[in-house]
Amino acid sequence: MLPWLIIGGVVVLLIIFLIAAYNSLVRLRNQVDNAWSQIDVQLKRRHDLIPNLVETAKGYMKHERETFEAITEARSKAMGANNVSEASKAEGQLNDALSKFMLVVENYPDLKANQNFLSLQETLTSTENKIAFARQGYNDQAMFFNNKIEMFPSNIIAGMFNFKKRDYFEIENEAERQAPKVNF
Template identity: 55%
Template sequence: MILLFAIIGFVLLAAFYGVGIYNRLVTLKTLVAEAWSGIDVQLKKRYNLIPNLVETVKGYAKHEKETFENVTKARNQAQSATTVEGQQAAENNLNKSLMNLFAVAEQYPDLKANVNFLSLQKELSVVESDIEKSRRYYNGTTRDYNILIDSFPSNIIAGMTNFSKAAFFEIDTDAERQNPQVKF
């Protein structure tokens, strides 16, 4: 009789433990989705600034049509990305295009002094900072979620209930990997 109660007690404890792991997986999956939503909001702000920035530069650099087309194309690709991996590739392309746009702007001293251009550049800088913060939060929640999926015994529960690892959001540009140049 005591053995029967011990077995029932063990089964109940194991069931409660399994439910606890499942609930933790659900919580972390929800946090990953919420974190991605935060990135999406910041990216949309950025995408809304880009046409204004392009139009401002266009007024000064009329013969840079290819640069403007590349920025617009990269923006559209980034907006239509549907996966984390697709978003990463699109953001890398958009960052390159924006760097080219700012390189064009460097050639026009009047543009660099334009109040509207400076305001847009400042706004973009703030949004880029917010994107970085959102990306860190997303990657942190993704890390926690992936660790739980990989750890024993939660990996058994994750496998049985079809939880899969989430992808990290890392923008890989050559400019981010290089040391910044300081010019006086």
């Protein structure tokens, strides 16, 4: 009788461990999904701001058609991204287009002084900061999840229930990795 109680106790403990490991993986997966949705909210906000910024600038910058087309095309690609990897690449292209746009704006002092444009530019800067913060949060959650999937013994449960690693939201453009040069 005692051996059966010991075997039963071990089985119960094993079941409790399996349930706890599975629930932990589900919790982490949901945290990663939530972190991605936070990025998505900020990217949507950014994508909604860009047309207003461009429309405000168009009145001043009549000869900058290529710049406007590049932003519009990059925005469309970014909005159509289907996963983290595509979004990361598309957002890098959008960042490049916006950087070029801001450089061109420097040639138009009247535009730089326009209150509506300044307000939009400030809102975009604030949104960029929120995107950076949300990306960091997502990458942290993806790291926790990926670690849990790879570490023993939860890797066994992850394999049994087909949990897959998540991609990090990374900088695609090497130029963005470089520190800016400041000249006085």
